[in-house]
Amino acid sequence: MFPPAFDYRRAGSVAEALDLLAALDDARPLAGGHSLLPALKTGGADERVGAVVDLSGIERLDGVSVDGGETVVGALTTYADLASSATLRERARVLADAAGEVGDRQIRNRGTVGGNLAAADPGADLPAAALAADATLRLEGPDGGRSVAATEFFEPDGGTAVADGELLTEVRLPGASGAGGAYAKKTHPASGYAMVGVAAAVKASEGVVTAARVAVNGVTDPPTRLPGVEEALVGDPTGADAAERAAAEATADRDGATLVGDVHASGAFRAEVLPAVAERALTTAVGRARADGDGDAGDEDDADDAGAGGGR
Numbered sequence: 298m299f300p301p302a303f304d305y306r307r308a309g310s311v312a313e314a315l316d317l318l319a320a321l322d323d324a325r326p327l328a329g330g331h332s333l334l335p336a337l338k339t340g341g342a343d344e345r346v347g348a349v350v351d352l353s354g355i356e357r358l359d360g361v362s363v364d365g366g367e368t369v370v371g372a373l374t375t376y377a378d379l380a381s382s383a384t385l386r387e388r389a390r391v392l393a394d395a396a397g398e399v400g401d402r403q404i405r406n407r408g409t410v411g412g413n414l415a416a417a418d419p420g421a422d423l424p425a426a427a428l429a430a431d432a433t434l435r436l437e438g439p440d441g442g443r444s445v446a447a448t449e450f451f452e453p454d455g456g457t458a459v460a461d462g463e464l465l466t467e468v469r470l471p472g473a474s475g476a477g478g479a480y481a482k483k484t485h486p487a488s489g490y491a492m493v494g495v496a497a498a499v500k501a502s503e504g505v506v507t508a509a510r511v512a513v514n515g516v517t518d519p520p521t522r523l524p525g526v527e528e529a530l531v532g533d534p535t536g537a538d539a540a541e542r543a544a545a546e547a548t549a550d551r552d553g554a555t556l557v558g559d560v561h562a563s564g565a566f567r568a569e570v571l572p573a574v575a576e577r578a579l580t581t582a583v584g585r586a587r588a589d590g591d592g593d594a595g596d597e598d599d600a601d602d603a604g605a606g607g608g609r
């Protein structure tokens with residue numbers, strides 16, 4: 298299927314991309330193209346697209362670095378680079394894990410963290426990981442930059458805090474999210490998207506969980522944190538008991554988030570599957586956090602081998 302004709306421009310810097318987005322009629326940023334191009338081909342883009350502004354030449358938006366205490370992930374960093382980044386695996390394991398679970402090898406080599414979060418598909422893997430990692434999203438626009446907490450970024454029906462003419466440039470993660478993270482999903486067998494995805498970032502000291510952030514995607518629209526599960530995890534030696542609470546929490550009426558149900562799986566099915574997926578994510582995250590807290594690389598390797606894994 299061919300998309301309608303549109304103009305193509307390639308930007309070499311954020312400033313140039315912002316100028317092009319402002320100057321061209323109905324212009325949209327283009328990152329990996331794995332959501333935008335299929336949408337254009339099938340007529341699924343929300344509005345007319347007169348031009349795409351290709352961001353792939355903006356080098357400063359590519360890669361993982363450390364700035365002070367924060368981990369900084371450029372918006373153009375691919376899933377493959379996220380998943381294999383030693384820095385990210387050490388400092389925000391949950392995001393590296395979730396990136397490794399996206400789609401297939403082709404998608405992971407091309408799709409970007411910025412495109413994933415900006416497209417905000419309810420079944421996408423990275424939104425829950427961004428919530429669990431306590432991410433802050435850096436947006437730049439014609440009037441300057443602003444930072445939005447992940448908890449304020451996602452809106453119902455795939456909406457986000459990104460305004461017209463703005464770019465998501467960085468994902469910033471506090472050092473505190475740590476190596477005790479994991480992501481698990483029940484995968485849609487055809488598309489690879491998450492029917493149920495659970496992201497957990499856990500800190501432990503002397504074998505005891507001291508802090509946790511847990512979030513879901515695929516289950517609620519928009520993706521949400523599960524504060525009751527987070528509370529239950531503190532002091533839970535394995536994470537298995539806390540996982541039991543996940544379904545009740547996700548289906549509770551919470552801040553306007555609704556249960557996702559579609560032709561692929563009803564809301565009731567997703568809620569039914571959620572505790573099993575949560576148990577995989579939580580027990581893996583707790584195992585890694587305890588190994589990390591104890592400085593025991595051997596245990597951490599064991600936890601790695603077990604992995605939270607996908608649900609294919």
Ligand SMILES: Cc1cc2nc3c(=O)[nH]c(=O)nc-3n(C[C@H](O)[C@H](O)[C@H](O)COP(=O)(O)OP(=O)(O)OC[C@H]3O[C@@H](n4cnc5c(N)ncnc54)[C@H](O)[C@@H]3O)c2cc1C
Nearest residue numbers: 328329330331332333400408409411412421422465489490
């Ligand atoms: C077959 C298939 C399987 C897939 N499986 C999965 C899966 O299992 N899990 C999953 O999470 N995703 C999956 N995806 C989606 C894939 O991850 C996309 O890559 C992702 O949703 C969009 O990232 P992108 O870099 O390709 O962005 P693009 O498609 O280029 O852009 C997506 C949207 O975000 C906007 N945008 C892009 N970058 C920015 C930016 N920096 N600032 C502001 N706006 C921006 C674009 O204008 C567009 O509206 C799948 C896609 C396909 C085709």
